[in-house]
Amino acid sequence: MTDYGHDLLFGTFVTPSAQNAQHVIDLAVTADRSGLDLVTFQDHPYQPAFLDTWTLLSYVAARTERVRLSGNVLSLPLRPPAVLARAAASLDILSGGRFALGLGAGAFWEGIAAMGARRLSPGQAVVALGEAIAIIRDLWDTDARGGVRHDGRFYTTTGAKRGPRPAQDIEIWIGAYKPRMLALTGALGDGWLPTIEYLPRGVDSLPELNARIDEAAAGAGRSPAEVRRLMNFMNVEFSSTGRGLLDGPPARWAEQLAELTLTHGVSAFIIGRDDHTITERFAAEVAPAVRELVGRERG
Numbered sequence: 001m002t003d004y005g006h007d008l009l010f011g012t013f014v015t016p017s018a019q020n021a022q023h024v025i026d027l028a029v030t031a032d033r034s035g036l037d038l039v040t041f042q043d044h045p046y047q048p049a050f051l052d053t054w055t056l057l058s059y060v061a062a063r064t065e066r067v068r069l070s071g072n073v074l075s076l077p078l079r080p081p082a083v084l085a086r087a088a089a090s091l092d093i094l095s096g097g098r099f100a101l102g103l104g105a106g107a108f109w110e111g112i113a114a115m116g117a118r119r120l121s122p123g124q125a126v127v128a129l130g131e132a133i134a135i136i137r138d139l140w141d142t143d144a145r146g147g148v149r150h151d152g153r154f155y156t157t158t159g160a161k162r163g164p165r166p167a168q169d170i171e172i173w174i175g176a177y178k179p180r181m182l183a184l185t186g187a188l189g190d191g192w193l194p195t196i197e198y199l200p201r202g203v204d205s206l207p208e209l210n211a212r213i214d215e216a217a218a219g220a221g222r223s224p225a226e227v228r229r230l231m232n233f234m235n236v237e238f239s240s241t242g243r244g245l246l247d248g249p250p251a252r253w254a255e256q257l258a259e260l261t262l263t264h265g266v267s268a269f270i271i272g273r274d275d276h277t278i279t280e281r282f283a284a285e286v287a288p289a290v291r292e293l294v295g296r297e298r299g
Contacts, residue, residue: 003298006229010286011036012279013040017049024056030279034280035287040071041053042073044108046078057069061095067098070102072175073193081132084132086139088101093166096167120154127154128152128155139162172190186217186220186222188220191268229264229267230268231266233246235247250285257269258294
């Protein structure tokens, strides 16, 4: 059993539809008012049917009061790391410390290349992400002296000035599935943010994937508990009988999520579906029950 001991977070994964922009904003406000902890948006800048995720995050930050916000996950190849660092720090300041930086190495390379970014191999994309994380964190580190200098294979900074300092220590959550990305997550990330439907064997994949992150964390001189385990769930449904993972009554949802925390260390649960009623029931009926179950086992 693996419980990394993190506080529990509950949130939503909202489709940033340009055609239904008001619905997108309303869903975020519903999550905020219902007491959920997170609102996240996927990021595909090459997709014209979607709102720009960074613009959307900024707008939603101004329309909400307490909920934390993140890209899920931001496409690094189309967002230069030095600029992204300043944008993230700025949004964190303006939102009162409510931002987390979800990052991905890149996917859908045809679309990325069509937008003018360099097409990278999977191995190159992992190296580029590692370089970007170093640059981002250095630009946030206003206690260090001198400008930020990195001479990497994919990203270079030549004395960039540091700052602004974020309102909090912004966590970097990494979308990862393959061995090299999992190793990078363990070595550098503050969180692992996959989607359950994309794992090769669903929940049964978690022991192996967690072990890869844990091994990399230990190899980097870190505790595996420094890496929060988050999870997206896209196919969810409240129904009268239990028919599968997050497809059943709220009590069944709560039992399944508590088991994921206590057995596999998942401590943040983010649901899709873009539905106000599901969002409200998740906040009112599932989240408190999961906290109670996990709290009881943790003592």
